[in-house]
Amino acid sequence: MNIPQYSDIERAHRRIENLIHRTPVFTSRGIDALTGGELYFKGENFQKAGAFKFRGACNAVFSLSEEEVKRGVATHSSGNHGAALALAARLRGGNAHVVMPENAPEIKKIAVAGYGARTIFCKPSLEARESTLETVIEQTGATEIHPYNNFSVISGQGTAAKELIEDYGEFDLIMAPVGGGGLLSGTAISVKKMLSGCRVIAAEPEGADDSFRSFKSKTLLPSVNPKTIADGLLSSLGERNFTIILDLVDDIVTVSEEKIIEAMRLIWERMKIVVEPSAAVSLAAILANKVDVTDKKIGIILSGGNLDLGRLPF
Amino acid sequence: MNIPQYSDIERAHRRIENLIHRTPVFTSRGIDALTGGELYFKGENFQKAGAFKFRGACNAVFSLSEEEVKRGVATHSSGNHGAALALAARLRGGNAHVVMPENAPEIKKIAVAGYGARTIFCKPSLEARESTLETVIEQTGATEIHPYNNFSVISGQGTAAKELIEDYGEFDLIMAPVGGGGLLSGTAISVKKMLSGCRVIAAEPEGADDSFRSFKSKTLLPSVNPKTIADGLLSSLGERNFTIILDLVDDIVTVSEEKIIEAMRLIWERMKIVVEPSAAVSLAAILANKVDVTDKKIGIILSGGNLDLGRLPF
Numbered sequence: 001m002n003i004p005q006y007s008d009i010e011r012a013h014r015r016i017e018n019l020i021h022r023t024p025v026f027t028s029r030g031i032d033a034l035t036g037g038e039l040y041f042k043g044e045n046f047q048k049a050g051a052f053k054f055r056g057a058c059n060a061v062f063s064l065s066e067e068e069v070k071r072g073v074a075t076h077s078s079g080n081h082g083a084a085l086a087l088a089a090r091l092r093g094g095n096a097h098v099v100m101p102e103n104a105p106e107i108k109k110i111a112v113a114g115y116g117a118r119t120i121f122c123k124p125s126l127e128a129r130e131s132t133l134e135t136v137i138e139q140t141g142a143t144e145i146h147p148y149n150n151f152s153v154i155s156g157q158g159t160a161a162k163e164l165i166e167d168y169g170e171f172d173l174i175m176a177p178v179g180g181g182g183l184l185s186g187t188a189i190s191v192k193k194m195l196s197g198c199r200v201i202a203a204e205p206e207g208a209d210d211s212f213r214s215f216k217s218k219t220l221l222p223s224v225n226p227k228t229i230a231d232g233l234l235s236s237l238g239e240r241n242f243t244i245i246l247d248l249v250d251d252i253v254t255v256s257e258e259k260i261i262e263a264m265r266l267i268w269e270r271m272k273i274v275v276e277p278s279a280a281v282s283l284a285a286i287l288a289n290k291v292d293v294t295d296k297k298i299g300i301i302l303s304g305g306n307l308d309l310g311r312l313p314f
Numbered sequence: 315m316n317i318p319q320y321s322d323i324e325r326a327h328r329r330i331e332n333l334i335h336r337t338p339v340f341t342s343r344g345i346d347a348l349t350g351g352e353l354y355f356k357g358e359n360f361q362k363a364g365a366f367k368f369r370g371a372c373n374a375v376f377s378l379s380e381e382e383v384k385r386g387v388a389t390h391s392s393g394n395h396g397a398a399l400a401l402a403a404r405l406r407g408g409n410a411h412v413v414m415p416e417n418a419p420e421i422k423k424i425a426v427a428g429y430g431a432r433t434i435f436c437k438p439s440l441e442a443r444e445s446t447l448e449t450v451i452e453q454t455g456a457t458e459i460h461p462y463n464n465f466s467v468i469s470g471q472g473t474a475a476k477e478l479i480e481d482y483g484e485f486d487l488i489m490a491p492v493g494g495g496g497l498l499s500g501t502a503i504s505v506k507k508m509l510s511g512c513r514v515i516a517a518e519p520e521g522a523d524d525s526f527r528s529f530k531s532k533t534l535l536p537s538v539n540p541k542t543i544a545d546g547l548l549s550s551l552g553e554r555n556f557t558i559i560l561d562l563v564d565d566i567v568t569v570s571e572e573k574i575i576e577a578m579r580l581i582w583e584r585m586k587i588v589v590e591p592s593a594a595v596s597l598a599a600i601l602a603n604k605v606d607v608t609d610k611k612i613g614i615i616l617s618g619g620n621l622d623l624g625r626l627p628f
Contacts (some may be wrong), residue, residue: 024338046586050586092482223504268588268623269588269623270366272359272360272587272588272589272619273586273587273588274582274583274586274587274588275586305586307580309582309583309628310628312626312628314623314624314626
């Protein structure tokens with residue numbers, strides 16, 4: 001299995017640094033006082049297309065040959081990856097084919113189409129998504145860009161933690177949410193190479209705890225009927241991602257829906273930024289005392305800021 | 315009547331620049347495409363205490379003599395000015411006495427007390443607020459810092475537009491909301507001195523249109539039973555502020571509650587930042603075609619980001 005090294009993340013960063021935003025980092029005296037730690041939040045909600053996903057999609061698309069770009073890229077995604085891939089393809093001058101379940105939120109359909117992708121709708125099942133994607137690839141010759149179980153995508157996602165460490169130096173702990181594991185695996189590769197002694201801990205919703213169970217049992221277990229407000233974290237862990245996570249991540253903890261909502265509201269109120277529920281799970285774990293941050297310097301990757309403001313939980 | 319000049323704003327800026335945040339400026343391709351203009355949003359929601367009010371309060375408190383600081387500062391405010399004054403006084407090592415109506419939102423009471431101010435509650439009427447403040451001043455010898463009808467406060471508020479122009483150069487138009495007129499009058503002084511040919515237009519909610527009526531009739535008219543979601547804009551225009559506004563502001567336009575809510579949501583969704591309703595009135599005026607921005611470069615002062623997330627209008 002092809003697993004990226006830190007040198008691949010460096011190469012990815014050189015490839016995409018003029019295409020992505022070097023996102024700002026936020027701090028809050030109020031949240032520090034509340035948690036007892038010194039917290040630095042990397043604001044990927046300000047990334048292009050509103051989430052860290054653009055880093056990986058961009059690296060994947062810009063790693064392709066001219067010939068491959070001509071045939072286009074394809075994925076099935078109801079979330080941030082579809083929009084990120086669409087935008088990356090447009091910047092490279094290629095086509096993106098995005099398979100979406102017909103019941104995907106209207107706002108996501110508009111976002112993907114707005115970036116100029118061709119959207120193909122299918123029944124809302126994993127089987128329908130995979131078979132529709134297969135047909136699209138057969139018809140077009142497009143290259144599939146998997147949202148997380150992909151060498152170039154993982155390398156791209158690792159650039160967020162790399163920037164955080166370059167800009168803010170040493171950390172005792174760096175945290176990221178875990179869904180499919182793209183962000184977490186890339187983050188772990190960067191952290192473990194750049195900082196000695198810095199721990200990496202992931203947070204996951206209790207209602208979608210396949211990574212937690214897989215990590216504890218050291219066996220890749222699928223996500224079964226996941227249910228959480230953190231809709232970016234519903235995916236099952238990828239194989240490549242799991243291999244890296246088992247090797248480099250120190251712990252995975254789970255958090256309740258209530259704490260995710262509380263953490264999200266706290267970030268909005270104190271830092272005046274809009275983040276999606278998935279971005280709030282790390283702080284939720286800290287608020288729930290699942291992670292000890294007392295007198296420690298912590299980096300937290302805020303995954304993104306895409307959510308339906310008409311359906312807020314508060 | 316003592317009216318600040320641009321040199322007073324320069325002096326204020328030197329006095330407070332190490333105490334305030336030089337706030338970031340946001341842009342959005344989506345909002346530009348929607349409006350046809352090139353919009354630059356000055357993010358005073360990221361100012362200390364969450365609003366531009368800290369600039370004026372800070373300048374006022376740090377303009378006092380040691381002797382005056384010892385006796386403290388006082389104001390009546392149910393909003394951002396109370397919290398801003400409390401924080402400014404704490405930074406200077408003096409006391410702040412803040413008279414608040416007993417029915418003020420809990421979140422505001424906590425904010426003011428949290429910055430170490432002494433809070434004094436009174437009946438929710440202007441008479442009760444003024445007489446209670448008078449008593450506090452008699453008892454303590456504190457200096458009253460009016461939220462907007464105050465030379466030092468106006469000078470401080472003018473530093474936001476000054477920073478925007480220093481950082482982003484020429485503009486065709488700069489917009490600010492108008493309530494008591496502190497931000498608008500300070501903004502107008504900076505703009506008209508720094509840029510030749512740049513217009514200044516203010517936006518005001520239809521339900522609190524005393525500034526609009528005063529401006530059009532050239533007579534200072536009070537706010538009568540104002541009602542708007544933009545709770546920072548309920549105050550009646552101050553005398554000093556009105557004099558400056560009549561002299562320097564090009565126009566005042568009014569906007570509906572619906573457009574304010576639409577503009578606020580658009581800012582949250584596209585720019586991923588939390589702003590209060592008062593901050594959204596300028597964009598609301600643009601969306602309602604009350605201000606022509608086509609092919610123009612526009613600066614917009616976002617007043618602040620303090621609101622109750624439990625009571626959102628969407």
